[in-house]
Amino acid sequence: MKQLVRMFVVVIAVSLGLMYLTAYLNASEGYSGDRTLTIYNWGDYVDPELLERFEEETGIKVIYQTFDSNEAMMTKIEQGGTTFDVSVPSEYAISKMNAEGLLLELDHAKLPNLKYIDPRFMNLSFDPDNAYSIPYFWGTVGIVYNPELVGGLTFSSWDDLWDERLRNQILLLDGAREVMGMGLNRLGYSLNDTNEAHLQEAKAKLLEMTPNVKAIVGDEIKMLLANEEAAAGLVWSGDASEIMDENDKLDYVVPEEGSNLWFDNMVIPKTARNIEGAHQFINFMLDPEVAAQNAEYVGYSTPNKAALALLPEEISGDERFYPNEELTGKLEVYDNLGKKMLAHYNELFLEFKMHKK
Numbered sequence: 001m002k003q004l005v006r007m008f009v010v011v012i013a014v015s016l017g018l019m020y021l022t023a024y025l026n027a028s029e030g031y032s033g034d035r036t037l038t039i040y041n042w043g044d045y046v047d048p049e050l051l052e053r054f055e056e057e058t059g060i061k062v063i064y065q066t067f068d069s070n071e072a073m074m075t076k077i078e079q080g081g082t083t084f085d086v087s088v089p090s091e092y093a094i095s096k097m098n099a100e101g102l103l104l105e106l107d108h109a110k111l112p113n114l115k116y117i118d119p120r121f122m123n124l125s126f127d128p129d130n131a132y133s134i135p136y137f138w139g140t141v142g143i144v145y146n147p148e149l150v151g152g153l154t155f156s157s158w159d160d161l162w163d164e165r166l167r168n169q170i171l172l173l174d175g176a177r178e179v180m181g182m183g184l185n186r187l188g189y190s191l192n193d194t195n196e197a198h199l200q201e202a203k204a205k206l207l208e209m210t211p212n213v214k215a216i217v218g219d220e221i222k223m224l225l226a227n228e229e230a231a232a233g234l235v236w237s238g239d240a241s242e243i244m245d246e247n248d249k250l251d252y253v254v255p256e257e258g259s260n261l262w263f264d265n266m267v268i269p270k271t272a273r274n275i276e277g278a279h280q281f282i283n284f285m286l287d288p289e290v291a292a293q294n295a296e297y298v299g300y301s302t303p304n305k306a307a308l309a310l311l312p313e314e315i316s317g318d319e320r321f322y323p324n325e326e327l328t329g330k331l332e333v334y335d336n337l338g339k340k341m342l343a344h345y346n347e348l349f350l351e352f353k354m355h356k357k
């Protein structure tokens with residue numbers, strides 16, 4: 001009997017010990033969804049000091065991972081396996097992810113700083129009511145060029161990138177929609193065109209450009225252009241602004257035939273573990289001072305009206321990076337063309353890339 005009591009005491013003691021240990025691990029860093037926040041963002045798209053400030057203010061540890069295209073990001077989130085608490089897709093990707101049930105509906109009561117966003121960037125067609133996504137940065141796609149390296153060429157049209165004086169002098173950002181969009185726009189078609197003959201024509205047009213293409217690259221495009229390793233590049237506006245900060249000989253133009261206007265918004269994937277922390281992070285990034293510091297650091301255009309007012313006039317008044325509504329009205333936003341058509345765009349882009357190599 002005594003032995004039984006002893007065993008009973010041991011079992012109770014071990015269970016209590018285990019309960020205590022679990023509670024301890026849950027409360028300490030890295031063991032529970034409440035104490036960590038996994039963010040999945042574009043490369044070079046946040047001031048790292050702000051992540052530290054968020055950690056200090058909330059006691060939440062940030063795990064930060066990056067991607068370089070919507071396609072890569074969507075594949076990873078669709079596959080599951082890794083769970084992310086916050087990500088930053090572009091508009092057509094938000095629409096696609098939402099259609100696939102991958103996004104969590106946001107609790108606006110936990111986002112009081114949402115009031116600082118310029119209404120111009122709210123309630124857009126890819127997410128009416130912003131039920132699933134909150135504006136982070138926006139911009140255009142265009143050509144950055146170095147007038148000293150282009151033999152007197154001035155850029156105003158996509159066609160200029162086909163000029164034979166630019167042999168092996170062009171860098172392209174590694175994006176299926178952007179490169180295909182350039183081919184389509186060059187021919188006067190919409191960058192949302194789904195007509196097979198037009199798409200093949202665009203690919204053929206792009207293939208004609210390959211002698212001019214030095215490389216198709218990721219975030220290193222900024223360093224290469226600033227260091228004058230190439231004369232011109234197809235870039236996102238914010239990258240152009242960063243390049244021009246490094247080397248003021250360069251200029252940025254949005255071609256006259258038309259181009260892309262894009263919006264990158266913060267979302268919470270449905271598989272998120274730290275939903276409370278994700279709302280805290282989104283609200284933190286919406287704080288005007290935080291958003292202004294972030295915009296100044298990464299060089300992209302902020303949709304935060306209060307943050308914009310805090311930026312120096314040379315940034316906020318630069319129409320190349322803060323085009324007015326009349327100019328943006330002439331640009332096209334990517335539509336969610338559906339799973340099949342988006343895969344087809346990727347295929348055509350890969351075929352172009354393979355030909356290049």
Ligand code: N2P
Pocket residue numbers: 042043044045090219236262264
């Ligand atoms: C930042 C990339 C921004 C992507 N490196 C534009 N959607």
